[in-house]
Amino acid sequence: MSDAAEIRAQLAARQKNHALPRSLYCDEAVFQADLAHVFAREWLFAVPACQLVKAGDYATLQIGAYPVIVVRGADGMIRAFHNVCRHRGQRLCAKSTGSTPKLVCPYHQWTYDLDGKLLWAKDMQEDFDPRAHGLKKVHCVDIGGMVFICLADVPPPIADLAGALGRYLAPSGLKEARVAHVSTIIEKGNWKLVLENNRECYHCGGAHPSLCRTYSDNPRMTAMDGPDAASPDILAHWQRCEAAGLPSRFVNHPDMQWRLARIPLLNNADSYTMSTKPAVRGKRMGTIPFNDAGSLLFFHYPNTWNHFLADHAIVFRVLPVSATETEVTTTWLVPGDAVEGVDYDLKELTEVWLATNDEDRQVVEENQVGIRSPAYVPGPYSLVQEEGVIQFVDWYCNTLGARLGPDPALAAE
Known part of the structure; x- marks a missing residue:
């Protein structure tokens, strides 16, 4: 694939609610287009x-x-x-x-x-x-x-995100937190495969035994259409949290580039730990009022997803390295006065997501190997399990397609 016209043709040819064509996950020209038209122009x-x-x-x-x-x-x-x-x-x-x-x-x-x-x-x-x-x-x-x-000379508007994210993050007190641990890994897969893998839990039961102690892989858990539309357990969680001053209800950008919502953890768990109990003992982030506040989920395309819990927060950064390599950096944040070895054990704090990240790395790398095969044909997404993937792929294709511009041949007709 050598030019914008060919990339536009691939975007136009994709089947609705299907995975992308092979070249969009593997081709160097597509990678350069992603860098120029997505990563160099988005926040x-x-x-x-x-x-x-x-x-x-x-x-x-x-x-x-x-x-x-x-x-x-x-x-x-x-x-x-x-x-x-x-x-x-x-x-x-x-x-x-x-x-x-x-x-x-x-x-x-x-x-x-x-x-x-x-x-x-x-x-x-x-x-x-x-x-x-x-x-x-x-x-x-x-x-x-x-x-x-x-990086853009004129960045896209950010006021809506700043208003919503600032309000939802305020109780977590991130500015007063401190970094407990940072992990950076290279996944041998295209950045879009990394994002797609994150946007569904279809694979969680088979791939993430540690995470599934506390994070539900029930698609109804994250299938939300608005501030009053979610499963009954989430609606009840929102009501309880908001009564305690925690913004929690689903809010999103119109094209789903970002989304915020607070969810309860599985089986009344307090945190992403093997014991399901808080990793940081006796301290909470910011002004979070109770241990079982669940996780505030925040994603923003093209490069971050995040979990904000009562006792700690985990922030993720995704940066493309090559057409088939992606850097993923995970940072664990704890209350600013929490002391390692006294208030928390680093292994207990990090082991669930260190394991999950490595499991996801393996999934993404095997996904990339399969897609590189000439035998690969894009398959259909599950409308039940992979709604988030569909939203991401649609956002990506619409964003890249609009910035590549119209086909000059069609525009001349």
Whole structure:
């Protein structure tokens, strides 16, 4: 597949409520189109704000060809920049995380303030203007303790998401939380397969024995059509939680790019642990009023899904590496005053999702191997079990198709 016309043809040819054609999961040209028209133009979850505790704390990420740095400034603001020196293009920070009083290029020591201003460049000519050579900014916003960035010159609107997410996250107190553990793995599968796998629990009973102790694989658990339309157990959970001040009812973007809803855990469990009891003992996130508040589920296409529980939170970031490789970073957050070894055991806190992530990795990788076969033919989705997958695939195809633009041959007719 070599050009936009062929990709448009593949998108147009897909069968409704079926998996995508082989090339859309494997082809390099499609991967480059995904980077250019999806990942470079959407708001992406970067890091939890509490990962950047003090001035100079930074995190880096790679979005296609773009290295980006997210850093907390001396004024407490979190900003994002292209991680590229304005001199000769050297990457400023190579480590995934760190802390520095100034951003100093390791090549020729051009030095930038944490707000991106160029402070020092050795032996430049008299007419050199440092103000014209500050770091290039990347759009950055902190919503309730989740930092999102956008590479586009003009980012898409984010006010609706900011309003809903900020309100729903407020009781979890993410800005006062702290990072307990970070895990990054590479899944040898296309990023869309990673997202599709997350959007259904059709596979959970067979693949996730640890998670299924506490998370129901009943599709009715997450089949919601509005703030008053869900299974009776979820409606009852919403009423109880909202009476205690926890926003809980289903809310979503019109095209399902994002969704928020709080669900009860299975069998009155308190947390995603093997014991079903809280992993963090005697402490709760923010102002969560009771242990069995369930999990606030939040996803935002194209790169994040999240679980916010009473005792801890788990945030996920997905970044494409190649047409058949995806980086998945999972971060566990606990109350800011929780002490490892005293208030929680790290193994107990992380073991369910470490196991689940590895199980999902295996599923995605085998899925990719099968799709690469010339014998692969897209199969039908279950309208009962894979509603979330259908929503994601529709969002992806509509988004990419609109940004590739109309077929010039058709437009000329």
